[in-house]
Amino acid sequence: MAVTERLYYADSHLIEFEARVVDVTDRVSGWTAVLLDRTAFYPTGGGQPSDTGTLEGLRVVECIDDGDKGVLHVVQGVAPARDAVVRGRVDWPRRLDHMQQHTGQHILSQAFVTLFNAPTKGFRVLESACEIDVELHEPTTEKIERAVELANNVIWEDRAIAIRNVSSEEAAELTLRKESSREGELRLIEIDGFDLTPCGGTHAFRTGEVGMIAVRSWERAKGLTRMEFVAGTRALADYRKANRSAREVAALLSSAREDIPQLTAQLLEENKELHRQIRVLEELAAEVEAGRLLATAVDGVVTQVFERRTPESLKKLAQALTTHPGITALLGSHDKDAARLVFARSADAHGDMNALMREACTMLDGRGGGRPDLAQGGGKNIEKLDAALTQAAQSLKRP
Ligand SMILES: [Zn+2]
Secondary structure (H helix, E strand, O other): OOOOEEHHHHOOOOOEEEEEEEEEEEOHHHOEEEEEOEEOOOOOEOOEOOOOEEEOOEEEEEEEEOOOOOEEEEEOOOOOOOOOEEEEEEOHHHHHHHHHHHHHHHHHHHHHHHHHOOOEEEEEEOOOOEEEEEOOOOOOHHHHHHHHHHHHHHHHOOOEEEEEEEOHHHHHOOOOOOOOOOOOOEEEEEEOOOEEEEOOOOOOOEHHHHOOEEEEEEEEEOOEEEEEEEEHHHHHHHHHHHHHHHHHHHHHOOOOHHHHHHHHHHHHHHHHHHHHHHHHHHHHHHHHHHHHHHOOOEOOEEEEEEEOOOHHHHHHHHHHHOOOOOOEEEEEEEOOOOEEEEEEEOOOOOOOHHHHHHHHHHHOOEEEEEOOOEEEEEEOOHHHHHHHHHHHHHHHHOO
16 A cells, blocks of 8 residues: 655645545545545644645545555545546645644743753644643743743744754754654754754744744643643734723723723722622611511511512511511512512511411412521412412411
């Protein structure tokens, strides 16, 4: 079986090529895998997702590294016949994006080695960002920003990036950023005067092509420091998104973008204080309201229905009422979906609020309960709210 010649090894900017179909195999889900004698398509591997594109007009949805056999091109539609000569085209924006992230990772990883002797243990290109796991001792934002600074300087120095194919004996004489597990000839990626590491991915021709690198966030994960970073076009997209959010918040606060953290902290503090004041006022209002409702008491029982009152507010009112001696409060409230009840009595009043509540909630097709002196509940049968309260008041009268 012929081995696919990997054109992307020699030229990461080659996006159009001709090749001969070596093999065609049906795959599950009705797609077809095409094996070519040569390809510019990069297959998924080394933390870098596969290229996409077209093969003789057919959509190439994914490329899979089949080891010694070569690269499998998964296509939709009727695949070309064996031995046919086909024209392939790689999606350039996606390839450029992956090259920027991948080359950016080489640069950022070497920056951590240079500054903190901290090797990279893992790398993934995700949907909109990338992740690296670095063995960074005592991570801080300052340390990470120093590495980002160095990485960007290397990008802006626009250093050349060369591919060096060496034997494992030659490689043993060189200082590589990471060891390779591969036998035989090694493919090394050399960033002029900065980094030398074995890698089979697609890389920029010069560091300037990466554009810039920014670390979005970091956290400690399994003894390593996991960083989310973006390079190139992703960094620009991320900047636009972050800038838009910041400007929208700034407009809401009628302030400059730079002032929003301080202003927001201030607002949150004010909000906390307002909530405290509202609680004080609610207690006060409940006391005043209780004073008014006491005048409506019949044999010490206050029965009242409200509209759209929160359970919390009902409970506060019931508590304010029952601070007075000999009082039982049977309170209800409803909105368009549900009815709520709070039953409470003073310490010296009689009656089991829990039992009354269970009875009332049965009428409301709901549930509720509590203690002998305070119970809460509710249900969906709003029409029965008045009847449930009347019944509770009558049950109280029974000895
Ligand atoms: Zn690489």
